[in-house]
Amino acid sequence: MKDEKKGLHRPVYECTVCAKEIPWEGGRLRLICDEAACHGERKTPSPIQVREGDGHDRIALLEASRRFFSSTQLHAFGEVFPLAHTSFLVAEFAGERAGFLSYSLHFPKQDEVAIVLMAVLPGFQGRGVGRALEGALEAFCRPKEMHRILIASTNDNIPGLYFYQRLGYRFKSLSVGEAETALVDHGMPGARGFGGIPIRDELVLVKDLARHP
Numbered sequence: 559m560k561d562e563k564k565g566l567h568r569p570v571y572e573c574t575v576c577a578k579e580i581p582w583e584g585g586r587l588r589l590i591c592d593e594a595a596c597h598g599e600r601k602t603p604s605p606i607q608v609r610e611g612d613g614h615d616r617i618a619l620l621e622a623s624r625r626f627f628s629s630t631q632l633h634a635f636g637e638v639f640p641l642a643h644t645s646f647l648v649a650e651f652a653g654e655r656a657g658f659l660s661y662s663l664h665f666p667k668q669d670e671v672a673i674v675l676m677a678v679l680p681g682f683q684g685r686g687v688g689r690a691l692e693g694a695l696e697a698f699c700r701p702k703e704m705h706r707i708l709i710a711s712t713n714d715n716i717p718g719l720y721f722y723q724r725l726g727y728r729f730k731s732l733s734v735g736e737a738e739t740a741l742v743d744h745g746m747p748g749a750r751g752f753g754g755i756p757i758r759d760e761l762v763l764v765k766d767l768a769r770h771p
């Protein structure tokens with residue numbers, strides 16, 4: 559558990575100004591307009607490939623989960639998901655593992671999919687990897703007659719909440735104090751997240767696939 563606590567101090571975001579890797583507490587926000595000069599030139603074409611994760615990838619997935627969320631057992635939607643057993647997608651950027659999306663099919667309802675983990679390594683952020691992972695999950699879900707994708711995030715993770723709303727997700731519910739309680743179970747009571755904001759509440763967002771053909 560001591561090592562897991564250290565996870566909070568490992569880099570999870572990349573500074574969009576100086577490219578330094580930053581841990582959760584070290585992040586700060588600033589506003590920019592959507593002009594290319596301020597928004598940043600996207601490196602195109604992006605050599606991103608998304609595939610199902612195999613046994614070798616799972617070792618990297620578990621390492622990413624420890625780095626981002628200090629655990630490989632993730633609390634969300636009132637459940638605990640052991641990443642050693644969940645299905646997942648891997649994104650490669652120019653042949654290197656750049657990000658992971660772990661999901662639970664038929665959860666919480668038969669026609670729903672829950673994203674259990676979404677993480678893009680800091681050096682690959684802002685290049686479309688997260689968007690590609692989410693798009694691949696949608697493409698995978700549609701033929702299986704899944705109608706909604708759900709994601710749980712926490713109150714502090716403003717960049718994550720922005721990211722999902724850019725991708726068409728809407729807020730579904732707020733569970734006040736849920737994340738705070740989960741942190742106690744993890745032996746990390748009172749942990750702080752993005753920008754040093756106390757991690758307290760769980761927010762669930764949903765994307766209705768019928769509305770986003």
Ligand SMILES: CC(C)(COP(=O)(O)OP(=O)(O)OC[C@H]1O[C@@H](n2cnc3c(N)ncnc32)[C@H](O)[C@@H]1OP(=O)(O)O)[C@@H](O)C(=O)NCCC(=O)NCCS
Pocket residue numbers: 570571572626676677678679682683684685686687688689690710711712715716717718719720721724
């Ligand atoms: C949030 C995260 C998954 C985004 O992945 P990414 O590969 O950097 O995102 P993309 O390059 O695909 O960008 C997709 C959209 O999200 C926005 N975005 C990208 N990086 C972002 C960041 N660091 N913060 C906020 N929004 C960001 C972009 O504006 C982009 O939209 P636009 O191009 O239409 O403006 C990634 O930053 C990450 O792993 N963060 C830490 C873990 C986390 O928060 N996971 C999700 C919450 S549970």
